Amino acid sequence: MDANWPAPPAAIEAARAFLRGAAAGSPVVVPDGDVDGLSSGLIACRTLERLGAKPVVIHPGKGEHVHTGAVRERIRAEAPDAVLVFDQGSRGLPIDAGAKALVVDHHQPVRGLPPDAVIASSFGHEPVANTSWLTFAICDGVADCRDLAWLAILGTVGDLGTESQIPGAKELLRRVGVTAVREAVALLNAPRRHGAHDVAAAWSVLAAATGPADIAKGRVPGVELLQRYRAEVRAEVDRCAKTRPIVAGQVALLAFRSPAKVHPLVAARWTRRFPDAIVIAANYGYLPGRVNFVLRSAAPIDLLAWLHGLGVPLPGDAGYGHARATGGSLPVDRFEELLAAAGVGAAPAGLSV
Structure with missing residues (x-):
């Protein structure tokens, strides 16, 4: 130790x-x-x-x-x-x-x-x-x-x-209690993934609880709203995960538009389909004029080092995280430069408008 x-x-x-x-x-x-x-x-x-x-x-x-x-x-x-x-x-x-x-x-x-x-x-x-x-x-x-x-x-x-x-x-x-913890985590994460980004709702539930079972079993006010957010996020993940991937060498790109922060979940789902690849999930609809993206892989790849190794400037809110999970938010044109450096080319037409 x-x-x-x-x-x-x-x-x-x-x-x-x-x-x-x-x-x-x-x-x-x-x-x-x-x-x-x-x-x-x-x-x-x-x-x-x-x-x-x-x-x-x-x-x-x-x-x-x-x-x-x-x-x-x-x-x-x-x-x-x-x-x-x-x-x-x-x-x-x-x-x-x-x-x-x-x-x-x-x-x-x-x-x-x-x-x-x-x-x-x-x-x-x-x-x-x-x-x-x-x-x-x-x-x-x-x-x-x-x-x-x-x-x-x-x-x-x-x-x-x-x-x-x-x-x-x-x-x-x-x-x-592992079951209660898993359920509480899923419910509390739903508001910040939802397009509404209602983090205050998750905070309110968490602050009212005395343990994860209070959240998992709906013993505190506000859990019903978290359950609704969770169902809507799940439906959005299912929709965006149907995106046809663009595969180029080591990279598999999933590019889509969503107001919800589903790109991490979409990427995680596709790492099971491409276990040796670097999966990039790129959301062109989360913030106006920007692409919010994540990198995930089931392979033992230092994703943070790989991203910075592309040689593309990563200003502001990109290139943070750690070896197993990174990504960020970039203007559309800068993200297209990143894709080119990764050998992927451009994302499908129409996403950037």
Whole structure:
């Protein structure tokens, strides 16, 4: 076991000190919209509350993150003393939110780290702990968080599945209930995949629950809406997965239009059909004038290295993630350059209009 697991002790202690200081003021919590991000954010909120704070939560909108202008403006409007950012990847840009910042994350920092933030990252310390597991490890040293352990395993299964090698994860999963965790993860992920990007609905359900069974069995308000989102996302995945692939060498391209964030699920489905290929699922309809895309493979390929190795500039919101999952969002013309570099050529006519 890495002596610095799940993150260097100095980084964990710095994060704990940040939390204690943040609790004395007006903190803002900005979690990613997936289950790992939401679980991380809720662990932090509960910890801050136990320290006497009343944190405000801000959910980035569709295609947004903590570095986009609209999110920064929403943060500044709260006039916070501290900003806590969870599971949004790392960029070598200032958080620039008018307050001191903490970033807790597990993704590979391919473009550096925010220079104005306290950083707690598990990247590089095998097995890499997902963000909610790392957040729990930090927060449990600040307040009694034993009742929040279920949130850590929820985020772990959301990011790494039920067979993760995180020490203690399988035992905790068994204790909490694998069936309930799987169902809760599926329901909580549905709103951010839906075209409505209603992450607040998932947060509301998660915050009302005392365990994954509350969500899986519909014991808290709002689960019915999550179930509807899930059914609609499933139908959209089925539709988009019928796209005829374009195969060129090692690459299989699935190009389609959808307002929903179904491209990761479409890519995962097609890796079973092309187990040795790099599957690129490209969604021309998620954001106006842009292509949101993901790379997945069942083969042991470092997808992040492959993407950056194409030699195509990846500005802004592309080329993050990790070796097994990467992608991003690019203007249509820049994405077409990426396809050409990958030997695929252009996507089918009509998608880019």
